[in-house]
Amino acid sequence: MYLGIDLGGTHIAAGLVNEEGKLLKKVSCSNLINKTYKEYVKNMADLCKKILDEEGMAISQIKSVGIGIPGTPNNTMGTVTCNSSIKLDDAPIREEFQKYYNIEVNVENDANCAALAEAVAGAAKDVDHSVTITLGTGIGVGIVINKKVYSGFNYAGAEAGHIVIVTDGEKCPCGRSGCWEAYSSAPALIREAKKLLQSNENKDSLILKMANGDLSRIDGRIIFEASKQGDKIAKEVIDKYAKYLSEGVANIINVLMPEVFVIGGGISRQGDYLLDMIRSRVYEKIYTKSEPKTVIKVAELGVDAGLIGAAMLGK
């Protein structure tokens, strides 16, 4: 048995996961930002204690604990640097956690954890090499090679949301211009919709009706729903979104040629409506025209992918 922990901006979740990557129990608590690393770790240890107590288990029955974080881990040192709503600077997470439980502790980036989860127990479980992207406020990317996370010599790899697909294009928070993330994240989708809706001739778009005329209420789901109902503006926005998303997917396939490419995150709930648009574009763009080709699939583990993957780090 393994324990996995997902340290998020609003919640910390912990789960008991078996050897096959099946989540057997999950607990969570709300997470306040601007805590110290010691407070985060205390919360994590409390969640683990809760699982052990409720299951009547001892820590000796757990092989290892994995912690997924939205930042850059150093799994040699057991330290973590985050620069999102959670701020950590080389925080000694492993050492601190081991004050509560003397057990193997692994730290890993949350997108890499999600990729490992899909590789062990989700959409890529039948193959050795896979890539999983998580479409959300950014694009998280995880590379799995031979069923192990690959993140480069300094654990900072698979930041493929920050490959430039439009040189000198849209500004990205990372400092570059034209990153894939700046075109294919949920905020990018909403930005493009708002751009078109600012024109008077587009004021009768279904998107605006569904958002009760309030631009600030537009989200990805509304845009997709309006597109499915035939709204011209929504279709135009989704078409452009699919185009740029496909450029990035094709780029990664050309570099890494995974057997399965998994698309997760909120937008992936659109399922085949989105994926069919991506597949047709990507198969036109990739370098290798012969069979077998990379299979593009929707993620299967949803919001639990992060903690399942964290648990599987010690497998």
Next chain:
Amino acid sequence: MYLGIDLGGTHIAAGLVNEEGKLLKKVSCSNLINKTYKEYVKNMADLCKKILDEEGMAISQIKSVGIGIPGTPNNTMGTVTCNSSIKLDDAPIREEFQKYYNIEVNVENDANCAALAEAVAGAAKDVDHSVTITLGTGIGVGIVINKKVYSGFNYAGAEAGHIVIVTDGEKCPCGRSGCWEAYSSAPALIREAKKLLQSNENKDSLILKMANGDLSRIDGRIIFEASKQGDKIAKEVIDKYAKYLSEGVANIINVLMPEVFVIGGGISRQGDYLLDMIRSRVYEKIYTKSEPKTVIKVAELGVDAGLIGAAMLGK
């Protein structure tokens, strides 16, 4: 001891390589295009025989033979598909070679071979994870993870010359628009110079003088030489070239985070004059600002990288 073979468009080269990746002997013959795979393999076997005869060695003293080809190999089947000046369609190279010598035969893409060579005996020999690019008529890219070539589930990977860095940009022979290769190959450099030199106000550029006024004689070396001598047009061309080359290098570093990134091929002979421009731009662009960072180096093995790497496939 190993034998490595580099099947090129104009020459076939073969070499005797030791365990450390040192090339001990090299022979070659000219290669006519439009041959059958049987003729290519006969030439390869003849070169190997020449090495063995001249060294007084028996094939039993050779651990394996590796063949680098400018196409897509399938090392499970021992077959090769090429669609360059050499045309091969699923040609059973291994089976054919084993008619001459009953020995382990590996087939691999030539850019992947070059990357393996640099990883075993060249610029990346001290690290586990490296990427090597070869700047030529295209961009060849090879990924080495834990000292082994990584080319994906179907051997078609590391075609990173075909990551789009300018969506809807310059047409690429691969069918996409805006590929890195379409901006950072030698022909791309020359194309940009010619564009500027077509304007009358640029007719006094040193590039044209060095090419004796003949646009068709412009090559990469001339453009770099003119730039070093202060020519304004050449500087502008090189600056643009370095910009796009850096976008691709930074993209690959963000995805794979190799410990060493090696730049080889003809243009890399410009050494630090080019690399200093690349380094300053790339370190601004990569996602990870903390140390340690990927080190960017010039390739060390030159034109022999392909056959050294081919030999090392069996190591």
